[in-house]
Amino acid sequence: MEKVRQILLFLKRDFSHRSIERETGVNRRTVRKYRDRFLESGLSYSELLLFNDQELNAYLNPEDKDKQEKDPRLLDLESRFSYLFSELRRVGVTRQLLWEEYIQEYPAGFRYSRFCELMQEQARKNDATMYFEHSPGKLMEVDFAGDMAHYVDRCSGELIACPVFVAVLPFSGYGYVEALPNAKLPQLLGALNNALSYFGGVTESIKSDNMKQWVTRSNRYEPQFNEMLVQWANHNNLNLLAASPYKPRQKPTVEGSVNIAYKRLYAPLRNETFYSLSELNSAFRKQLKVHHDKNFQRKAFSRTELFETEEKETLHPLPSTIYELKHYTKAKVQKNYHVAVGEDWHFYSVPWRYIGKQVRIIYTTETVEIYEGSKRIALHKRSYKNHAYTTDLSHCPENHKVIREIQGWNPEDYLSKAKKHGPYTYQYFQKVMENQRVIDQSYRSCLGLLRLATIYPNRIEGACKRALKGHRFNYLVIKTILENKVDLLEELPTLSQQYITPKHDNIRGAQEYK
Structure with a gap:
């Protein structure tokens, strides 16, 4: 309104229309239009300058707003908006087609330009711009999440970081998430195959940012794609697209899906521990299903329902064979x-x-x-x-098979081998293991004992029985017993056993000591 007030001031001072145009930059035809409106008001320029912006605007635009809102054409179009937006989501339906059908039913209705303008205004009000931007089955957006997922290696206990691939169909918001061993091109192609299989069909195009696996030379108009990626696209009969460099808003759906992955997948699983990539991806699949089955905010349907009812049937069939990079x-x-x-x-x-x-x-x-x-x-x-x-x-x-087999043994394996030779052998192996501060140190002794058992299969049990009466429990004790054949000697009676003196004539009776 500042320009309008400047024009009023210059008109009050009797400036020509050409001079006002030069001073304000407003076209002189517009200046003439404003002057005519001011004169129709019957008020002087000085009086008009005292009005606030709202009052001044009423003189410039005298059309009755209430009359416009009560326009039967507008009321009729508003009653059709719900139907028009639902139809616009269907394949091949355009605003031009909808307007032609509308004007046939209501010949006195709005012209095409005003029809589109009112549709766009209504779309802003009810957040329905997605119907203009995305059609079902047309596009799939892909990206990698910025934050890695992790699992624990069972053998080493190492925490393994793995990149997370995210794909989404912008129309329905139906997505796919997979943790990968790395983000190199072969893994990316495998994830893309899995995503198409998960969706059950192929979109017309697929878009990503300018990641090096996707684009070899970035360009706003004609980016050069990786040759292997082009082969994959040709195999699946779809078109490759790339967002402009440093323009993540050109793929907003997948950017939003990455944030959703953090909230709906990462967060619920934050206290879980996984021991393989397959375990991690299995958990991702379960959480992804929960996310898909939840209704959109302020809507009475879910991503699954929207995908199944309106998008899945528009996808092209999967190729008969999966593309495999060899x-x-x-x-x-x-x-x-x-x-x-x-x-x-x-x-x-x-x-x-x-x-x-x-x-x-x-x-x-x-x-x-x-x-x-x-x-x-x-x-x-x-x-x-x-x-x-x-x-x-x-x-x-x-000979290597035996070594590799033994390398994987634990205490139970050694004890089970010992038990085959008898209970004393089993007890002796237990003593050998208990005798070492670290149990792994006893494994070589146990191996030596098992070797002795193969050499002396019928004597190892007796040797262990005799050795258990001592205080040292190791390989050398058993080896010494076996080599010196101590296990074959008759055992001497212990002090605890009662000794009975044989009867003969040289024994004095108790009376001799009185």
Whole structure:
């Protein structure tokens, strides 16, 4: 209204319309329109300058607001809004089509431009802009959560951090979440396959930000996508999109879904401990279902209901085969009958007789296959632990099998072996274990005792029985008894046993001592 007051002041001073245009920047036709409105009021410029903004605006826009609100055309259109917005969510339905149907039923209705304007105003009021921005089955947005999830490695007790992949269908808000071993492209492609399988179909397009796995060269208009990602998109018959650099608002739905993941998945599971990636993802799936089944705020339906009733049927069918990224390489089998695979430098075993042979390796995100010529000689589940070993016991020489088997033994394993030789052997093994401050220190003694048991299978029980009467319990005691055949000697009577003197003529009676 400041411009209007300036125009009033210049009109009061008899400035020309051209001069007022030059001073205020307001077009002279608009200045003339304002002047005519002021003159129609019958008030002087000085009187008009005393009015507040609201009163002054009433003279500039004399149309009766109540009359506009009571316009039967507007009342009719307002009664149609609920139907119009629900129809707009259906595939192929546009505002142009809705207006044509509307004008056929109500020929005296609003023209197309005013119809769209009123629809847009109503959308702002009831937060219905999503119907304009997203159509069912058109788009899937993906991203990685900023915060990692964790699980505990059972063997080492190490806390393993893993990135979390998030995908969402913007129309229904139906999403998919998966924790991954890492955020590299092979893992991303696997997660994308799992997301499409979870949704039960393929959208027309998929959008992400400019993460390096997605875009090799960012550009606002023509970004260059990773070649492997392009192959995946072609296999699934969908279009790749990328948000403009540093423009997260161009994929707001997945950004919001990441925040929802923190609240609906991370928070409820914060006090839980998981011991594998599969356990963690299983818990994520359960929490995700709970989230999907909850109604939207201020709405009487859930994401699941919206997806099942209006979006699922619009998805394109899944391809007959899942896209799988395969890597091919060659390696020479090392003396420890293992080969290194992948950028993780993880070692996988092959049968020991192939030591020194050249082998061909095919590996994916899930499996590792090793071939000698055309024959597959090994198949392993893929591991992502750096510089670690995956060994199949059937690949080991016989002497190595025993060693590897023993390496996994615990006290119960040793005691069960001892029990086969008898109760005294079992008790002696217990004494050996109790005699050590750290139980692991007794394992070598137990191994030695088991070896003696294989050499002296019929005497080990007797040797342990005799050794239990002493105060030292170790391997050397049993070895000494067996080598010196002490276990075969007849045991001498103990002091506790009553000794009876044999009868003969040289024994004096009690009367001799009176």
